[in-house]
Every structure is written in C-alpha cells, then in structure tokens.
Amino acid sequence: MIYLDSHAHVDVVPALNWYDSAEKLVARMDKAGIRMAAISGYLNAPGPNPEGLKGIADAVAQYPDRLIGYARLDPWYDDRCVETLDAAVRDWGCRGVKLHPAHYTLYPFGQETVKLAHRAGELGLPMLFHCGDEIMCLPYQIDRLAEKCPNTTIILAHIGGFFSGEAALDVAERRPNVLVDTSEIPFPGMVRKAVDRLGAEKVLWGTDAPCCDIGHEIRKVELAGLTAGQERQLFCENFARLMGIPLEADDAGH
C-alpha cells in the first residue's frame, strides 16, 4: 500500500510546547512507510513568526519528494493575507491552505475568510480546516463558507473531532466541495460511517503527525471494516487526485 498523508505538521514553537522539526516528521514517516505528507506550521502567517512560511518552504526544499507545503494563514490581515497566500504559492511553492480559526478568532463564514477562500479556489488550492469542538471551528460554521465558495475544496479535519462528527458528515454530505480527514480521532467506527455516508472518495487519510502515531492512524482505517478498494482510496488515491500526484497502477495495490 502507498500511504499519502494529507495532514501533518512541521514547526518548532516553544511557547506552545511543540517541537516538530522536518527531520523528526520524516524519520517517523520512514519508519511507518509513508511516501509523502502535506505539512503546515503551528503559527499563522502573517503573524508572530515572519519566517513561518519560509520554514515550511525550507522543509519542502529539504525533502522535495516527501513533503508538500500548506500555508497556514490568518484572514484577520484581509488583503495582506491574500497577498501572503499569493506569495506562498509563488515564492514558497505552497499547494494548500491550513486554517485554525480558533487560533485567530474569526468566523469561518466571515468576509475575510470568504475572500481568502475565493482566492484559494482560483489558485486551485484546498483549504484544510481544523474542525472540531471549538467555537470558530465547528462544522456548521464552516458549512456557511463552503456554501459561499463552491469552487474551493474544503477539508474538515478530524471528521469534526470528538463530539462534532455527525455535524461534519452532515456538511460534507450536502456540500460537493467538502471532504473530511481521518486524523487524530479515536473512532474507527466514524471512519466507516464517513465512507458509508459520503462515499470513500470524500474521505482523506491524515495523521496529524508527528503528534499522533502514524502506524496507529493507519490501524484506525484498517479497523474500520472497509473494502480493500476503499482503503486504497483513503490511503493514497484521494489525496493523489487532489494534489495531482501520479500513482503507478502497482502503487495503489491494483
């Protein structure tokens, strides 16, 4: 099986007690047999760390065949945030957007985020939302953004978290542009429910590594009772399609 991780992190932020270097992540990917991972940082740009996006770019430059950079952004900066996204794509090679609205405290459906989402859609970039049990990150809040920006692919991470899973599935079911990812939550049964309700093509496998154990994140899907074909969709085919990553026929286990 080829494993493409749609949700991982590289950043070192002592103030938050997180020390996750590119070397640490790739070492764990190597051990678990992961081919590629999409990475974002822990701080938003523009923001307290002007070097943040450069750090993502440096990590991708260090491991160009293994890592895909997402720009973690703060829509509070409005036009400057959109300019930052353009620069992230142009100068740093970012291929997706990561948003954690509780971290910057904006409504996901507010005009600042809508503007950014429209731009991401124009650039063909997916927007990965931290989606869980916090105000500003709730599925029905992000739903309003998805309705306003139908041409932007929106990913609800963690299938809505510990308590908002059903809401996340509601949103992903009714919005053609909304996907979910399996990272972090301890619910193999919810992975199965997501596949049953949405179709396997709308469920991405992600790990939230290196915080979470990559092998255990694989086991979550293996315990979900999916067909071999559905597992392939989650582990590699869906993210390969989203990112335009070529897969050999043999790669996907065919």
Place this chain on the structure above:
Amino acid sequence: MPVIDAHAYIGDSLFGQDRTVEALLVEMDRLGIEKAGLCPNKPPGYALGPANRLVAQAVRQHPDRFFGWVRVDPWQAERALDEMKAGFEELGLSGLLLHPYEELFQASSRMLDPLLSFAGQLKVPVMVEAGYALLSHPLDIAEVAHLHPETTFIATHGLQLDDAGFALTDAELAMRECPNIVMETSGMYAPDTMLNVVNTLGLERLIFGSHSPWLNLEFELERVQRMKLTDAQIAAVLGENLLGLLQRKLQEET
C-alpha cells in the same frame, strides 16, 4: 503480568452504548485481556443504583475477570455518599467513578468534597472522566487533586479531549503539579506526552483503559502496545500499575 482494562462500560445505556457482560468477555478473550474494571453505563431510566448492582453482580459471577467501579451523581449529595459507601461496603466495588459530562457537574466543584474525602480515607481510587470542555479540563482535575492530596485520581483520556492539542500542555502541568493524579490512556492521541509522563514523572503514573464501547477496545489496546517503551514498561502500563492502585481489593484476589 495480566492485561487489565481499567475502564469498560456495561449495561443498557441512555446514550446508545449498550453492552452486555457476555459481549465484553468475548472481546476480552479475543484480545487477550484478562481483567476489566466495569463501569456502569447510565441507564435509560437514569437510575445509577441498579446499574451499580449490575456491575456488582458481574463481579461476583466472574471475580477472576472483573472488578467494579461504583458510579454516583454528586448532585444527589447525601444519597450519593450513601450509594458510594454501599458500593464499597456492600457491593464489593473497588473505586469511585465520576462522569462530569453525563451527570453534568464540574470536576472541580466543592460538592465533590465529601465523596473525595471518603474515597481518600478508604484509599480507593477515583476515576474521573476527563477532558470534557468546561466540565473536566485538566486543571479542574488538578484543582481537586490539590484539595484532596490523600485521594488518588485516575484521569481518563490523558486528562483531555482537545483535538487542537492545546490542552496537552495543561495535562502535563496537572500531572507535574499533582503526584496523586494517574493518567489513563483511552483516546489519548499524543504518545509523546504519555512518554514524557513515564520518563519524567514515573512509570506508575500511566495506566491502560479503553473507555469501550464508546471507544474501540482493540484500537485502545494497540495504543499502549505501540508506545516506545520496554516490554516490562508496557506490562506495567497494561496492568501492573493498576493492580498497585487497587491493592486493597484486587491484589488479594489475583
């Protein structure tokens, strides 16, 4: 050393988490789990007394496979205290279970004082369902642990259910401040935090529990088995440490 799941619910459930004793035994046998701590589900009729007696009956029928937790609703005040005493003295149960989310109270509430003092006097552990937003944050657990240094608290879910990861630092803070808190592993997605507990605070501060059937027993067992610990350390987390906590009632039976 036996594998012991500290945290397995049985009985009819108000919240759709029904499980029979027989079904649990089948699953334990399949996974090589010798013993489990039975937690009474909150039944559709809301009455915890009969649920406690169902647990006690299962323990009497299978003393080699089960021990039991007595569950009370602290809002019942004197009646809760009486039910807890009956649980220990008449039903032969081994610890107190508090569920702030399903009984809707704050884990730091002073109304818990009589229960916690009595448990401390008897030297029986108190298992607290931890991590529910606004009810049992890690620092709520720390607050009562400071107030009741003679009482041992088992805080479930690694003390938190925060998929953003911010509460991991609070969990470590509570564990550092309060030597009378033991971390339980169910749903705890951050193995590095658990390793920090073992390596810096002591191996005896981490125990295995599943919180099944809400969580998947097999997935939760593998969570511990996958940790970067020695075989002896894993054996301690999977059973030995809990035996130490339950020594008054369980070690004599094992």
